[in-house]
Amino acid sequence: MANVWNWQLNRSMTYEYAESRPETQVSAVFDINKCIGCQTCTMACKTTWTSGKGQEYMFWNSVETKPWGSYPMGWDVRILDKAGPAAWDEVTSPPTFRGKTIFEKAPEGDRVEGWLPQDMDWAYPNRGEDETNGPIDDSLHHLAIPQAIWNFYLARICMHCTYPACVAACPRKAIYKRKEDGIVLIDQERCRGYRECVRACPYKRVMYNHVTRVSEKCIFCYPAVEKGIQPRCMRNCIGKIRIVGYVHPPDRADPENPIDYLVHTTKVALPLYPQLGLEPNMFYIPPIHVGAEFLRQMFGPRADHAVQVYKNMHENPGSNPTLRAVLLLCVSTDKILGKFKLIGSEAVGYDVNGTEVVRVPLQEPTYTRDFQDPAIGVTRHNIT
Amino acid sequence: MPIRARSVLAAVFVLALALTGLQVLGLAPPVASAGTQLLSAGVQGALPATDPASSLWDDATPMTLPLSAQMAVLPMRTTPSTPSVEVRSLNNGTHIAFRITWADATKDNRTTLLQQFRDTVAIQVGDSAALPYLCMGGAGVRMNILQWKADWQADLEEGFHDLQDAFPNFWVDYYPYAIGGPPYEVPDAFPENASQYLVGYTVGNPFSQPLKVTAVEDAVAYGYFTITTQEHQDAIGRGVWSDGVWSVVISRRLDTGDPQDTPISRNNVLAFAVWDGSAGDRGSRKSTTTWVPLLVIAPRSTEIDLVPLIILLVFAIPILAVLLRARKGEPEPPKPQPPEGKRP
Numbered sequence: 001m002a003n004v005w006n007w008q009l010n011r012s013m014t015y016e017y018a019e020s021r022p023e024t025q026v027s028a029v030f031d032i033n034k035c036i037g038c039q040t041c042t043m044a045c046k047t048t049w050t051s052g053k054g055q056e057y058m059f060w061n062s063v064e065t066k067p068w069g070s071y072p073m074g075w076d077v078r079i080l081d082k083a084g085p086a087a088w089d090e091v092t093s094p095p096t097f098r099g100k101t102i103f104e105k106a107p108e109g110d111r112v113e114g115w116l117p118q119d120m121d122w123a124y125p126n127r128g129e130d131e132t133n134g135p136i137d138d139s140l141h142h143l144a145i146p147q148a149i150w151n152f153y154l155a156r157i158c159m160h161c162t163y164p165a166c167v168a169a170c171p172r173k174a175i176y177k178r179k180e181d182g183i184v185l186i187d188q189e190r191c192r193g194y195r196e197c198v199r200a201c202p203y204k205r206v207m208y209n210h211v212t213r214v215s216e217k218c219i220f221c222y223p224a225v226e227k228g229i230q231p232r233c234m235r236n237c238i239g240k241i242r243i244v245g246y247v248h249p250p251d252r253a254d255p256e257n258p259i260d261y262l263v264h265t266t267k268v269a270l271p272l273y274p275q276l277g278l279e280p281n282m283f284y285i286p287p288i289h290v291g292a293e294f295l296r297q298m299f300g301p302r303a304d305h306a307v308q309v310y311k312n313m314h315e316n317p318g319s320n321p322t323l324r325a326v327l328l329l330c331v332s333t334d335k336i337l338g339k340f341k342l343i344g345s346e347a348v349g350y351d352v353n354g355t356e357v358v359r360v361p362l363q364e365p366t367y368t369r370d371f372q373d374p375a376i377g378v379t380r381h382n383i384t
Numbered sequence: 385m386p387i388r389a390r391s392v393l394a395a396v397f398v399l400a401l402a403l404t405g406l407q408v409l410g411l412a413p414p415v416a417s418a419g420t421q422l423l424s425a426g427v428q429g430a431l432p433a434t435d436p437a438s439s440l441w442d443d444a445t446p447m448t449l450p451l452s453a454q455m456a457v458l459p460m461r462t463t464p465s466t467p468s469v470e471v472r473s474l475n476n477g478t479h480i481a482f483r484i485t486w487a488d489a490t491k492d493n494r495t496t497l498l499q500q501f502r503d504t505v506a507i508q509v510g511d512s513a514a515l516p517y518l519c520m521g522g523a524g525v526r527m528n529i530l531q532w533k534a535d536w537q538a539d540l541e542e543g544f545h546d547l548q549d550a551f552p553n554f555w556v557d558y559y560p561y562a563i564g565g566p567p568y569e570v571p572d573a574f575p576e577n578a579s580q581y582l583v584g585y586t587v588g589n590p591f592s593q594p595l596k597v598t599a600v601e602d603a604v605a606y607g608y609f610t611i612t613t614q615e616h617q618d619a620i621g622r623g624v625w626s627d628g629v630w631s632v633v634i635s636r637r638l639d640t641g642d643p644q645d646t647p648i649s650r651n652n653v654l655a656f657a658v659w660d661g662s663a664g665d666r667g668s669r670k671s672t673t674t675w676v677p678l679l680v681i682a683p684r685s686t687e688i689d690l691v692p693l694i695i696l697l698v699f700a701i702p703i704l705a706v707l708l709r710a711r712k713g714e715p716e717p718p719k720p721q722p723p724e725g726k727r728p
Binding site: 111171172191210211 | 457462497554560582587588589610
């Protein structure tokens with residue numbers, strides 16, 4: 001076991017291997033406030049990667065309705081139950097995690113605390129879809145934020161963690177994290193189907209193929225990423241909730257990097273269940289209408305701050321134009337952004353080579369047309 | 385009557401001569417075993433290479449080996465899932481077979497479902513001249529592992545256990561590029577482009593091959609977790625589960641000629657490992673024996689190998705001659721003298 005630094009916990013922790021950060025680390029920010037649960041990302045992934053025999057149940061990308069939905073069934077509550085309550089020391093800045101990670105909590109004989117799902121656990125990709133957190137009565141709950149009755153959509157892919165539990169658990173070292181971009185892959189030649197990774201991954205993003213009898217997982221569409229193109233689930237996002245790029249540790253954060261800006265500069269994007277200790281590299285902007293307690297459980301002690309920043313931007317559109325600029329660049333291009341700038345009233349995105357690839361106005365121009373157009377003899381339904 | 389030293393020497397010599405002669409003829413083991421060695425009994429003709437029920441196994445000396453939980457590396461078992469195995473071995477001078485028997489209440493010969501793990505038994509073949517560490521050898525030390533897998537055998541004997549076998553109500557309309565119709569049997573319905581969606585199969589992972597060639601994986605390892613299927617497969621075997629007992633035969637040539645295999649001759653040591661699928665055993669979660677010396681007894685042969693006999697005689701004749709000459713040169717005991725007065 002080695003001691004490694006986990007910036008999301010603000011402390012060192014034990015891990016199977018020594019700290020070895022990749023040269024770059026792929027990442028994405030999911031703005032939950034914008035997700036409409038359409039599952040277009042799910043199908044984009046499904047039709048690309050998991051339409052083979054033996055992969056029927058697999059959704060490397062899935063969207064579940066919170067608080068009840070989960071895929072596989074109860075993935076979050078089961079690992080939270082094993083991990084126990086998260087203990088954050090909020091006196092320090094940033095807050096320090098004082099509890100035990102799933103590596104530090106490994107039971108005797110295991111490398112990681114975990115649980116192995118059964119086939120039936122995967123049989124309901126989104127049970128509880130669109131259900132609210134509580135029964136709806138006659139009250140007008142929607143008038144206040146956070147709302148008393150709420151739900152939200154949680155889109156999930158592999159976190160391509162800095163300290164992947166799957167990598168730690170695989171006794172054969174058949175899983176590896178690519179040095180060039182931090183993508184975590186399973187060597188399909190080397191895997192012997194032990195399913196230690198399926199048991200270990202707390203996010204349950206490793207899946208067992210019924211036909212090839214080895215395990216498979218999200219590959220972050222690495223063939224596209226190698227060409228500077230976003231993964232399928234990202235570029236097909238109807239709600240434009242996702243922004244793809246590369247994240248740095250806080251001490252190397254670049255405020256012109258869109259991911260770093262959201263994660264480190266504004267701290268509006270947060271890791272999911274950071275207390276598990278994997279330093280996941282997919283980040284979420286918490287939904288502002290949801291109860292603070294639930295958000296703190298999911299995203300850690302900074303959830304309140306993130307909600308406040310986002311609300312401020314919404315309520316005072318002119319207050320944080322740079323944050324608006326970044327968020328407007330979400331899925332505005334299929335290129336992976338390396339940098340962004342706010343130039344005048346336009347958000348400008350640059351690819352990893354510094355070439356401008358997209359330009360989006362902060363305020364879309366509005367055109368109003370007449371209902372009747374005598375020139376071509378039509379009556380319009382939509383005039384703006 | 386006092387026993388003279390020379391008589392004892394002669395008796396020992398004659399006994400040794402007889403024993404050596406019997407060994408040369410294949411009628412006696414080279415050394416006596418006190419239950420610390422696994423004896424591979426020599427038999428003439430074909431071995432029961434895939435038949436654990438053969439009566440030939442009655443000729444082999446059973447050896448019961450206790451199993452310990454693998455607790456050297458993580459992940460591990462904390463208690464053994466199987467307490468012991470009984471091992472017998474036969475050889476016919478060119479091939480060797482092992483029959484391993486152990487109690488297992490459940491027959492776990494499927495790995496199609498996520499929660500299914502296979503029953504497995506493995507023999508690790510080492511060389512006592514360079515005794516490696518028990519688990520998969522070590523860096524630079526090659527270990528030859530013969531691993532029988534219950535699901536591989538089931539695929540061989542019953543056909544590939546496909547998705548529709550595990551999920552009888554399963555239905556699918558379409559797989560990309562697959563030919564034919566539902567349920568699109570593996571592998572026939574997945575040629576060329578369609579096979580790209582069965583990644584483990586396409587890249588040649590032995591565990592992903594629907595058409596198995598043997599139930600025994602002939603593998604090589606150079607330390608923990610390095611087990612790798614060999615390019616050339618040299619072992620066969622078959623197991624039978626009945627009334628809560630697995631009986632599995634694993635067999636191969638004594639010397640396969642494959643440089644990745646450890647030849648089996650006079651100085652081998654073996655270790656055995658058992659995985660109980662229903663106990664969640666897989667990989668390093670297993671129960672193992674310690675190293676066991678293997679003693680291969682040559683089968684009785686109708687043709688006598690003259691070379692050892694000649695060597696024996698070359699040494700024995702001069703020794704016998706010396707003994708006889710010594711006996712001739714010995715002074716005769718004094719003859720009894722007649723009593724006085726009776727002299728003729």
